[in-house]
């Protein structure tokens with residue numbers, strides 16, 4: 278049987294974080310009353326002229342530089358013609374053959390050696406209005422009563438990023454998009470929130486026999502609104518196409534929607550003919566020609582990007598790639614980690630706490646690491662107590678919870694106040710061990726008869742009797758001694 | 762490249778224009794004459810000449826990212842034929 282491989286390219290739309298829209302000075306803001314943020318330009322009243330937003334150009338260039346794109350000397354805007362109520366001009370201003378950012382390459386590291394994704398282009402365009410369908414069947418466009426249009430989003434700046442078909446699985450797509458998102462967030466150009474729609478992703482998926490260099494018929498998966506659904510939707514589409522080919526069928530070019538709740542794909546429309554937008558140069562806008570000085574200034578202003586930080590965390594602190602990646606993708610967490618690693622002098626232990634208790638607490642409280650009441654010095658003091666053997670691992674978690682609850686108290690005080698200090702006194706623990714063995718004579722006999730796994734049972738009993746404070750090493754030694 | 766009637770029908774479809782009987786042939790002639798006028802450029806030697814996208818020799822005409830207060834919902838909807846709840850109501854969108 279033929280083995281197939283997937284060929285996947287992504288189209289990503291990023292809503293830029295400017296104060297005003299792309300071609301007029303209406304606020305670029307969400308949550309206002311419908312049509313509160315509109316003017317004659319974004320409503321396409323006759324005779325109104327667009328002027329490109331300089332800050333949107335700068336932000337797009339920052340992203341392009343961060344993605345390793347070549348920045349051509351000159352780019353221009355074009356009209357993409359189509360008819361739909363979300364586009365009052367009956368065209369979208371976009372960039373066709375001369376995008377702001379040209380080909381780039383983006384490295385995705387990983388335990389498997391990672392992979393490189395080619396960036397075809399990144400160009401500026403304007404977003405469409407929002408249409409709400411009312412009447413008729415809920416959620417279905419066909420048969421609806423009417424549509425109501427809100428132009429607040431019309432004309433807001435988008436950066437469209439197109440990748441080469443370099444991805445081979447849903448997992449690759451997820452890993453790429455995760456790192457791409459973190460990179461764009463680091464540039465400050467967007468908050469890239471998939472739930473809010475400031476990051477949207479479509480995937481072009483086709484399959485071909487392994488070893489072949491041609492391309493199969495591709496289908497487009499629309500608007501997957503989480504990293505998990507992107508991965509699952511692509512996997513489902515690869516399975517669908519493979520099943521078709523395996524029974525001698527063929528793939529028809531189509532646009533599909535992935536429904537995560539039923540894990541199924543729905544065909545939105547099939548494409549009998551290629552899209553024809555009759556692009557032509559936008560006569561109302563002048564070309565953009567970024568000067569070398571501007572590019573140098575923007576490049577110099579970029580922060581340390583996630584891919585570089587992953588490498589640095591791995592090389593400086595000896596962290597595994599996956600750990601380095603998880604920490605580096607959130608800059609405030611990475612800052613926290615680096616301070617903690619320096620304070621404790623133990624990068625591995627610092628990573629365990631950062632990934633474990635700290636991350637759980639930050640997620641539960643929806644906090645940035647910098648805003649946690651458990652500052653790196655407070656956590657470092659707790660870690661020092663565990664290293665010294667003053668508290669065991671369970672007690673340390675209790676102390677952590679107390680550090681969260683009371684920002685004014687330090688770890689040593691909590692340990693003292695709650696009597697959490699580890700007991701390693703052989704006489705005190707010896708008495709508990711003797712009592713446990715006396716109370717479980719049958720188990721002791723079974724142990725002596727060869728059921729050695731009962732050592733875990735005895736240890737657990739002793740730990741419980743000691744209120745979780747017994748030093749496990751001392752308990753082991755005592756049990757070994759008594760049961761020999 | 763000669764303009765065909767099917768080109769005319771395709772462009773009319775893209776523009777959502779309905780053509781009456783005989784119109785495609787008439788428009789083919791009219792459009793062909795307009796395009797023929799422009800195609801005079803093809804007679805020139807333009808090897809190495811970059812395409813002009815704008816007649817003005819200007820670049821980087823950009824606006825500062827500063828909000829100019831919008832006109833307001835009332836003004837926005839003043840010309841709406843069928844406003845409803847701060848929105849523009851439009852006919853249902855056919856599939």
Ligand SMILES: [Zn+2]
Nearest residue numbers: 301303316319
């Ligand atoms: Zn506007």
